[in-house]
Amino acid sequence: MSSRSRAVLGSTGVRARQWLWALPLLGCSGCNQTIEIYQVELNGAVQATAGSPATGPVSVELFHASSGEGELAHPLEFIEQFQIETPGEFNHTLNYPTTGGDGLVIYAWQDRDGDGVLCALGREVELAGLVEVTPFPVHEVEIDLLMDQPCAGPEAMFPP
Amino acid sequence: MHRCTGRLLVFLAGAGFVLHPTVRAAEGASLPEHPAFDMHGGGSKPGSWAGGMQAGFPWQAVHLQYGLEDGWTPFVEVSSALLQRNEPSIGLALRWVDRPRVRVTGEVLLGWQVQTGVLAHSGPSMALRVRAAAWVGRRIMPYTAWTTRHTLLIDRTALETASGTETSLTAGPRWDALGVVGVAFVLSPRVGLELGVEYPRTDGSTVTLPGVHLGLQFGGRP
Numbered sequence: 001m002s003s004r005s006r007a008v009l010g011s012t013g014v015r016a017r018q019w020l021w022a023l024p025l026l027g028c029s030g031c032n033q034t035i036e037i038y039q040v041e042l043n044g045a046v047q048a049t050a051g052s053p054a055t056g057p058v059s060v061e062l063f064h065a066s067s068g069e070g071e072l073a074h075p076l077e078f079i080e081q082f083q084i085e086t087p088g089e090f091n092h093t094l095n096y097p098t099t100g101g102d103g104l105v106i107y108a109w110q111d112r113d114g115d116g117v118l119c120a121l122g123r124e125v126e127l128a129g130l131v132e133v134t135p136f137p138v139h140e141v142e143i144d145l146l147m148d149q150p151c152a153g154p155e156a157m158f159p160p
Numbered sequence: 161m162h163r164c165t166g167r168l169l170v171f172l173a174g175a176g177f178v179l180h181p182t183v184r185a186a187e188g189a190s191l192p193e194h195p196a197f198d199m200h201g202g203g204s205k206p207g208s209w210a211g212g213m214q215a216g217f218p219w220q221a222v223h224l225q226y227g228l229e230d231g232w233t234p235f236v237e238v239s240s241a242l243l244q245r246n247e248p249s250i251g252l253a254l255r256w257v258d259r260p261r262v263r264v265t266g267e268v269l270l271g272w273q274v275q276t277g278v279l280a281h282s283g284p285s286m287a288l289r290v291r292a293a294a295w296v297g298r299r300i301m302p303y304t305a306w307t308t309r310h311t312l313l314i315d316r317t318a319l320e321t322a323s324g325t326e327t328s329l330t331a332g333p334r335w336d337a338l339g340v341v342g343v344a345f346v347l348s349p350r351v352g353l354e355l356g357v358e359y360p361r362t363d364g365s366t367v368t369l370p371g372v373h374l375g376l377q378f379g380g381r382p
Binding site for chain 1: 322
């Protein structure tokens with residue numbers, strides 16, 4: 001690069017450095033959105049009705065109780081899902097997205113045959129249960145969830 | 161339909177102007193320094209400048225550059241898709257191949273991508289572009305340009321816990337690519353007209369419909 005080119009680019013660089021102090025002021029002026037998360041500690045137990053096998057993973061799914069507005073309002077907006085190895089006590093940290101909807105519904109079903117599908121055709125009957133957390137929002141939630149409905153999806157149990 | 165017809169008429173008028181006798185006098189000009197060659201081949205000779213405007217669907221753009229020595233050319237550029245995705249940038253071009261009839265140039269651009277509408281977002285972006293152009297005869301110059309643009313989309317996360325609220329910034333990448341193939345015509349020693357077709361790739365996985373544009377290039381020495 002010649003001395004003339006260096007001089008032009010160099011003076012431009014000096015001018016650019018003079019404005020570096022403004023970068024911290026920009027902060028998050030260019031942010032696209034603010035994601036608001038409400039952290040919830042879930043503690044409790046998931047139990048199946050008496051007589052059902054004690055083993056088999058339990059799939060726990062968390063939903064907003066309601067979401068959307070006007071004609072787009074609907075119940076059960078999915079948030080996240082996790083598994084516990086067998087029915088029993090569990091604890092889980094939920095990062096609840098406050099902009100996704102209102103309320104909290106916890107649904108669980110036991111995968112007795114391990115096929116990952118609730119009541120697949122020709123397979124065993126599997127139990128499910130659901131509970132709505134009230135009051136909400138709170139940071140600490142204690143729940144007892146009983147799985148006593150055979151082959152029921154969350155939409156079959158909520159709204160009650 | 162009316163829009164397409166209008167563009168076709170403009171193109172035909174431009175092509176007719178190319179064949180006009182007054183334009184033939186321009187053939188004596190030094191073609192390698194023609195603004196259309198500088199714009200589409202990339203870079204300008206030291207001390208000369210070139211500018212360009214293009215209008216089409218969906219892309220519009222304005223570009224202005226000034227040639228330094230040793231093949232370096234700084235430029236400013238604003239491109240827009242339907243005035244909904246706007247990309248102002250500053251850039252620096254370096255001529256890699258600089259022959260009388262062939263030019264290949266690499267460019268780096270720094271700027272900002274601002275998209276409005278239902279999928280609004282904005283963030284700083286960096287783009288790399290390769291341009292190539294060659295004269296066919298003395299009035300026609302096919303060209304191509306390929307751009308890869310990487311934009312940083314920044315979000316703020318507010319995490320409310322039992323002990324208080326913590327905020328943090330997270331950034332996600334977005335990748336857009338744009339290929340352009342076109343042909344430019346000499347209108348006068350300082351003015352060129354071009355027709356180009358764009359092949360965009362939006363947000364990485366989305367292949368969008370091709371675009372088409374008409375452009376004018378102009379320039380000279382200050």
